[in-house]
Amino acid sequence: MVTSAIPRSGREIRDSVVIRFAGDSGDGMQVTGSQFTLETALAGSDFSTFPDFPAEIRAPAGTTFGVSAFQIHFGGTDVMTPGDAVDVLVAMNPAALTVDVHDLKVGGTVIVDTSAFTERNLGKAGYAKNPLEDDSLARYQVLKFDITKLTADAVKPHGLTSREAHLCRNMWALGLLLWMYGHERSHTIEWLKRKFAKKPVIADANIAALNAGHAFGETAEMPEHLVGYVVPKAVARPGRYRTVSGTEGLAWGLVAGVRAAGIDKMVFAGYPITPASALLHTLAHLRAYGVVTFQAEDEIAASGAALGASYAGALGVTSSSGPGIALKTEMLGLAIATELPLVVVDSQRAGPSTGMPTKAEQSDLFQAVHGRNADAPLAVLAPATTSDCFDIAIEAVRLATKYMTPVIVLSDGYLAHAAEPWRIPQEADLPKFPVSYRTDPEGFHPFLRDPETLARPWVKPGTPRLEHRIGGLERDYDSGHISYDPDNHARMTKARADKIAGIARDIPLQDVAVGEDHGALAVVGWGSTFGAIHQAVKIARDEGRDVSHIHLRYLSPFPRNLGDLLKRFERVLVPEMNNGQLVKLLRAEYLIPAEPLSKVTGKPFRVTEIVQAIRNL
């Protein structure tokens, strides 16, 4: 928390703040965080959020593995990550305190509900002694409030059961935090009225708790040395904004892409898997937008149904996480062999095998680029931010339909759930790339190639006089009929490779996100590490270091200038949330001594970790 010297109207100014709400799974921390985010957005701040919820659906109350947290980083400028270290931790019970206090800055503020610090809860959290009663939290500013009782008092007039009253505690805490940062409550009040429209008593009680928390700050009840803060508004490009998560960005981008291609239908086939299911859930609501969703019996069938849909002239889309993508491998091979469009979204998670399903990793890059039998190239894209998810999804549809190829989009569990403000595009401003289905029987065969893209024609079954057969068996380059001819197989292998390689001519040149296009050091990233690398490179440059940030959105094929660009740097550092995958692809492709910076803890990079690595070079 950067503190400015000028206090204004009794409030101190903060350039940016990181708050984490942490509590039991049942304490409503995600809702609290989302509502705080909404009020922050409407107050005009830039922000980045990240939820961290447990894998267990209903973990036993009070346990450390049942702690659910929501972090928001907001401020006036350049908020690109959910924040390295926490300024304010709201810990609703001892388990939340013990799990999350380590991320609190020295001197940071921790707000606790004293009523929750019972002997039983302390025991479940592994505390031998009550940390509120010794000096173990001396490094922090500890605000001890009996939130349970204060909430109970506030909701008393509404005649709730003690359990119902207890469930209002999060709104009390939210009210206090909204006061601390001078945010409004009105949108949360509206939201509570809508959410509990059928239970007005519950709505009123929650509003009473929210107001009580706010009033607690407003009145003299707060400790004297604590004041409210003001966070300046962000300077943003004019336009209409909303909050977007990576999942929403992908879902809407797919819809936008299908419309831009002039395809009347998207068939999205998925199978439940963490953290990819959210995309299926989001798209299941979009029937009115030409989306048919299908929950298949397994990952294989999901990819099969998607490919079948593409064969029939719709856009087939399937989605999963690493273990499920592994099962789709065979169908990807068929999509490559039959040259049909298919979009595959991989929400990567920590692995191998089941691994850590709720934790993020970028370790499916090799699987996406190379993880198939035989020479089976396809296109691979990766969104850099949650708002980039929208654009990347559109681009995936464009490339899949223009080049008649599967395209894998590498998202991850972090991007899927993280959220940030997004300038809402207008459909009229989006690119258009209408597909043309072949209808002319003259000179037709199914593997006739467009001389420029090398793509074969897309024919909808139902088109008269274009009846044809395709399949996984190798086919003759000149007729499309089954062929075991050795030279033909070599020719077809090359044609498939050339087609994907040719995409490099149709995508933007690689740009430099920060810094010069040559110099001492390039930090090269891909995917969700964008924010952390960006901030780190800026800090290093402020320290006078000669360093640039290059971020790849196209991983197969690489942009055509990438090799030349990287060769203009003395050193190349590749931070990745895996054991070194992009770094090996770059070394293999360009014979450059790129160096890895791996993080495989299931958690995103902190800015400081990358800054430190740059300093240590």
Added chain:
Amino acid sequence: MTVTTITDAQLAPKDYSSDQEVRWCPGCGDYAILKAVQKACAELALVRERTVFVSGIGCAARFPYYMSTYGFHTVHGRAPAIATGIKLANPDLDVWVMTGDGDGLSIGGNHMLHVLRRNVDLQIILFNNEIYGLTKGQYSPTSRRGTRSPSTPLGSIEYPVSACGFALGAGARFVARSVDTMHTHLVATLKRAHAHRGASFVEILQNCVVFNDAVFDHITGKEVAADAQILVEHGKPLLFGKNREKALRLKPGTLELEIVTAGPDALVHDETNRSLAQLLAGLEPPFPAAMGVLYCNPAAPYEQEVYAQSGSATGNGELDALLNSERTWEVT
């Protein structure tokens, strides 16, 4: 989707044949099935461009290449999943799934289960030769116990699955059985399957002349067929034998069938009765094998219900409205 129908004035069976050379072994039962399917297509006057044959992998899976319709030769066992996607994308297409006992009941057993219970409007034709042919003769999930094969030199110790029993158990609403060489019966059965809206499952006993020759002779042999088969017809008594002198009836006080002399107490076939269908599907010697439509009890097909639901979807279909659908704010 609107489909322009060109006037295929009365196509003959040969018009459903592609220009590809058929490459099954000489004498393979698949030739007879191909002929029967093409005959059925002609009699049903199927529009070629609206017809799609989808297959997995195996000898039977070569089928689409030999048809002049649209065809998709896919991945081992997965044809039901791909066919489901085709129907979701375009319910107007007439889609046939051609599969075998290994493709449909072993590697693709899961997909077969789910496509049947979902009731996707497909004709699913399972060529049962009780052996893996294309991989050179290993025992299959329908091979009888004791089958000697390259992978079971001492004889298979596994119990076989009954294809029709499996389909009924999966919730199929149309289940029939026929034989490759019973041309007229097979054509009629295929036409019934096509008339059925929803998933129709047809098991065809098919002779693999190379790896499992004569495995159905005890049912299909000319000398024994009359006694070893019972041709079931809805509403007709279940009679069999050279002079239709034998009948099936429910053994009093049990849920079993028994063979009796034909008479007024012969059981009458009711193809809407799933329990009876299961009894017929499971008949083994000394009982005759049941042929014909064992079960037919239609319900709305899956894809029809999907699109019926789409009619009640929320949202106005405009992208700009979708993107602005929740809380937004203006930066000036």
